[in-house]
Amino acid sequence: MSTSTPLTIGHLVESLEDHGVAAALGDLAAAGPDAGFRVVLVALAPSGHSAVADRVARAGVAPVELNVAPWDPRAVTKVLAVFRAHGVDLVHTHGARPDVVGSAAAARLRVPAVSTLHHIHEHPADRGDQLRRTARTMARKRFMTRTIATSVLQRDWYRRAAGSTEGLSVIPDGAADPGEGTVQERLRLRHGLGVDENEVVAVSVAPMRRGRGQDLLLDAVAEIGPDEPLTVVLGGDGPLRPWLESRVAADDALSGRVAFRRSADPVELLRAADVQLHTTRHDTMPRMLLLGQGTATPAVATRVGGIPEIVTRDTGALTPVDATRIADELVRLVRDPDLRARRGAAARARFLQRFESSVWAASLGDVYRSAAGVAGAPAPAELDTPEPVGRG
Known part of the structure; x- marks a missing residue:
């Protein structure tokens, strides 16, 4: 041939x-x-x-x-x-x-x-x-x-x-390269959420299915103090969505900090976010983490499956399957915009080179x-x- x-x-x-x-x-x-x-x-x-x-x-x-x-x-x-x-x-x-x-x-x-x-x-x-x-x-x-x-x-x-x-x-x-987000996209998301432009927005776009860890994510968010300028967005859909929504609605601390965006394009959410959250209990090579890297969004992810082959110390934070450790790493990124910028740039470079x-x-x-x-x-x-x- x-x-x-x-x-x-x-x-x-x-x-x-x-x-x-x-x-x-x-x-x-x-x-x-x-x-x-x-x-x-x-x-x-x-x-x-x-x-x-x-x-x-x-x-x-x-x-x-x-x-x-x-x-x-x-x-x-x-x-x-x-x-x-x-x-x-x-x-x-x-x-x-x-x-x-x-x-x-x-x-x-x-x-x-x-x-x-x-x-x-x-x-x-x-x-x-x-x-x-x-x-x-x-x-x-x-x-x-x-x-x-x-x-x-x-x-x-x-x-x-x-x-x-x-x-x-x-x-x-x-x-395919999703491209980096723009200042306008970031501001539009915050306006839609009704939060200040200085608020840090962390996004999870994993399917809402058993083992994907949104319950663990909510446990972590519940441990974060009310003074942290943080809003968490859960995008996408799945069989666990009604349960997750009911849990958030029943908890004043969570309902004031967690929003759902069912119909939003996950890539658009990632492009406008400051941090990506991927707190799954098992996974192989999750596509949404790859796309998050392509948008130059640093990640907080659990150290399971093939995730450590995507997220490195330069591009984000890897944690055990533990709510407290997830909360600690998320707060660290919320408080340090320079760290978010460095990790985001490294994530983008890693995506273009490898994925x-x-x-x-x-x-x-x-x-x-x-x-x-x-x-x-x-x-x-x-x-x-x-x-x-x-x-x-």
């Missing part, structure tokens, strides 16, 4: 939900052509209106949403038909069912398959669960040309299950060309992540 011929990459996901694994693929589709490939996106299940679908369509190829019931044997045939019609050169899968269906479709098309790990399975429930996870990992090694981990933590888990990191690359998901979508697309382009046998592409061994140091 010629080095000048763009590759067509068929991405297969479970659905196009905006908070699912497909969330970043719109940005990848836009960045792909400059990295030598175009994206064809197929979802096994419908999701209704999706911002992901809109972004992918604007990048050139409208996504296809199938209506395939779980483990429907027709799934492979349906996916195969779409990929064949688009002349797919490589299949890239995301998730358990897409892995199975996508690898079968790739085999029928006689093209390589690549899979991304999107979750960490750190603590198996029992011996049987551990054996099943190990079996799935070994199947991945057999049927996938390459596996992509989005974090070093995933790499270490994979090595324990598979015995080595051969055929594994660590490539964090990326995001901006063109950087992501370039790394994936190397993987795609290598797997497809494009002349001059990196050899497979060059793409393998180094073995973890000190791990036997």
Whole structure:
């Protein structure tokens, strides 16, 4: 295959939900052509209106949403038909069912398959669960040309299950540059909140779901004295929203300091904020933290999952899953505007260097060309992540 011929990459996901694994693929589709490939996106299940679908369509190829019931044997045939019609050169899968269906479709098309790990399975429930996870990992090694981990933590888990990191690359998901906020955006948010322009506004835009830590965040805010010039905004939505709203309404201290912005664009909130809060109890590589860095917003985040691979001491504060420690770090940023400015600038620089979508697309382009046998592409061994140091 010629080095000048763009590759067509068929991405297969479970659905196009905006908070699912497909969330970043719109940005990848836009960045792909400059990295030598175009994206064809197929979802096994419908999701209704999706911002992901809109972004992918604007990048050139409208996504296809199938209506395939779980483990429907027709799934492979349906996916195969779409990929064949688009002349797919490589299949890239995301998730358990897409892995199975996508690898079968790739085999029928006689093209390589690549899979991304999107979750960490750190603590198996029992011996049987551990054996099943190990079996799935070994199947991945057999049927996938390459596996992509989005974090070093995933790499270490994979090595324990598979015995080595051969055929594994660590490539964090990326995001299109959201740009820095302006003074006007900052003032508009404060005006809408009815607070002084000198008030520090901290924003959380994580989905309001179990384990995402908004309850912990409210515990932390409740510990902060009333004299601190701080307003906290909870953006977004989710099943826990009614409970969170009722808790705030029932507490005078919280209701005077915490606001909800259900329909606000999370990126617009981040661009206008002084601090980003991400107090989750578990996470892999949260996209909203990447976007926060792109907006030059320093973060206070919990030290869990792959978050320490995003937030550093230069770009924000990492805390245990502890309300008091979260409150302490937030107050420190509230009181020190110079520290906020330094960390915000460092966050922006780190985003552009490591997580901006063109950087992501370039790394994936190397993987795609290598797997497809494009002349001059990196050899497979060059793409393998180094073995973890000190791990036997």
